[in-house]
Amino acid sequence: MERNEPCWCGSGLKYKKCHMAIDEKIMLHAEKGEIVPRRNMLKTKAQIEKIRVSADLNTAVLDHVAKHIHAGMSTEEIDKLVYDYTVEHGGIPAPLNYQGFPKSVCTSLNNEICHGIPSENIILAEGDIINVDVSTILDGYFSDASRMFKIGEVSERAEKLVRVTEECVELGLAQAKPWNHLGDIAYAINSHAQENGYSVVEEIGGHGVGVAFHEDPFVSYVTPKGSEMLLVPGMIFTIEPMINEGTPEFYVDEENEWTVYTEDDGLSAQIEYMVLITEDGAEVLTK
Template identity: 60%
Template structure:
């Protein structure tokens, strides 16, 4: 039985077919999920996202210089806010769907969306994900890094290292006219090979003109599934790797903080990427 075709790629009436149109339409006729035209960024939009990414990377570079034991996550938040606005930009998380701070700070068993506060004080051996998102002139960028506070355990260090390797492996397999599922398949294999699991309830995403766009970039799955990757698409890859089970829960008190169900540590790295005709270009580090 032929798969039902979701016709995302529509050629304007009277327009002459381009080589790109023909290629995408051929995938669409085979029943593949293809992007809509709005997901293919123009050169002007790409340049705007790239400028936003420069500020976003600058924020994380500053955090890397300043983060230390004894620092509160509220101090990180204030540093992120001050740097971002001083560069003419806006912290994207601030007031996004009610999120109260400018950055997400997720320590140890917190997977993501940790809310900065004056009570979370970084201690020797902690691992923390700092997730920064920036709006500059209406263009969005998004990235996160892991930081190890002082010396941590070999198990936590391996988790942080493997999470970064998962991101790098996802980058390598992503190619023009491949599929989102290729990325997730490669990432999950590497995590499992090292005895870790991949969070399934959260994923990467399109970004650029909005904070979250299509496609969903899951970090597990089968090759050849998910949306077709086309030059001009901008999206994040951000594998969340757990030391134990992949299951998570959301803190009922704040409605945001995602925690591992078994309360074992989690690690995550994230970049924003542009798909080009030759592969991925990193727009945020």
């Protein structure tokens, strides 16, 4: 673009006052053979503001679940909490009917890695650990985050797994800064998991999000430091490693074709942050 043309992002500023410096830096990395994001992967200021509002509702939904989750309740009740609160506040649960998913939230319990389907027959018991994965559409913009909940008194092994998973996400977040790479996030996460005797699920990862539920890039948590896509201001994606007690291998429920289980029946934990790469680091939009 010409320096004095309106910037491609729609900010109304001249290109030289907006994205020109960023574009030039991206080109330098591209010339070195690095993977760089397409322009449509960089959210505009207007989009970011709308996504923030969706993310605020997403966080509120998770807070609502946190206030009510307890032993003796069914995961179907969690689904109702999520659906009712989201709809009452003008949103739409993104998972509902997404590629045939039948519920408003994913509830993954103990040896379930992800995509657990809420059911009136699944009752939370003392000692369970559960991932509640909430995704929200508000005014056409998407947000996504998940939390681990410990039901009552849990075992030492469950306590440690949840703690280390949170540490992994925070270490990954520390590497989520402009001109780093997705591989830097992955290396921090995978190294810490392995140091604690755990494994990271390889085939399932994070994703871009904001103007759609799942966008590029795919975010792996097992790739080498310095590899994968360049991180550039305006990118929004999830950091959501799935940490297994034992093997990273898994299988998918043959009946519902959604729920993912650990191959060795070990425990699994996942915590998900949705982050925006800024000019000096990362902003957590919802967690």
